[in-house]
Amino acid sequence: MGIKRQLMDIYRRLYAAFGSRNWWPADSAEEVIFGAILTQNISWKNVEQALATLKAEGTLSFKAVAGMGEQRLAELIRPARFLNQKARGLKVFAGYFGERYGFSIKRMMKQDMGVLRDELLNLYLIGPETADSILLYALEKPVFVIDVYTKRIFSRHGFLEMEDSYDAYQRFFMGNLLPDVKLYNEYHALLVHAGNQFCKPKPNCTPCPLNNLRKSST
Ligand code: SF4
Structure with a gap:
């Protein structure tokens, strides 16, 4: 079986066993981005607590974050740990999102994927996994997200x-799967x-x- 068919075989086995994972768990694209930035180095449970506080305070939007002091933001996201870095990460994203796209997810979605990826990777605290999670799950761009589980399973x-490298893994998936947002969404989850x-x-x-x-090379 060739690599392309093997990748789809793996996908089908996982889907048959687990069903749809309904990712990403969020009510809006902005909430996905908050989650993607906050989840670095902590469990999802902590992220949920931080998101719940932001929601309860009516501050789960980048417009609200842009108008808020970094100290106040750090207090609101307390369960997410590494508070100063993450508060700075959210503020920097809010500044970029406001200036470049007028706080409009729709406008951002219209941008070319490669341009967006470069822009995101230039922001504080956003590495390839976070950038690609934002691109795929918030902006519906066909980019495959790589994480430690993906590396472990495929190695x-x-x-x-x-x-x-991250890029080598990403090339492997994207070179062998069609650019399909729904497939990439479900496969990573x-x-x-x-x-x-x-x-x-x-x-x-x-x-x-x-x-x-078993991997077969034919
Ligand atoms: S190596 Fe990992 S992915 Fe493969 S069968 Fe074992 S637990 Fe499952």
């Missing part, structure tokens, strides 16, 4: 090495779930839906 099955449930530092292969998967 353990011999497709790439764990040490290979399924890999995160498989990693969370089974492909931990010590893998639990017996009950994993990928347990008899």
Whole structure:
């Protein structure tokens, strides 16, 4: 089986086992971006608490963040840890979003994906995984998000090495899958779930839906 078919076979196995993951859990595109910035180095539970506080205070919008002091913002996102960096990250994004797109997600979605990616990667606290999460889950651009679970699963099955770069992994997926927002959305979410449930530092292969998967190079 060629790589393209194997990738779709893996996707189908995961989907059959777990069903749709309904990602990203958020009520709006802006909330996705807040979550993508806040989730760095912490669990999603903490992110939810920070988002709930922002929501309760009526400040879950970048317009509100732009008009707020960094100290006040850090207090509101307290459960998200690394408060000063994350408050700065949200403020910097708010400044960029306001100046460049007038706080309009619609306007941002109209921008070319490569231009957006470069812009995002130039912002404070936004690396490739965060930028791509924003592009895919908030702006519906067909870019494949790579994370540690993706690397673990695909290196353990011999497709790439764990040490290979983010870009190498992304090229592998995007070179072998059609540019399909829905597929990329679901595929990444399924890999995160498989990693969370089974492909931990010590893998639990017996009950994993990928347990008899072999890589073939033909
Ligand atoms: S837990 Fe085992 S079978 Fe499942 S993805 Fe990881 S290495 Fe593969």
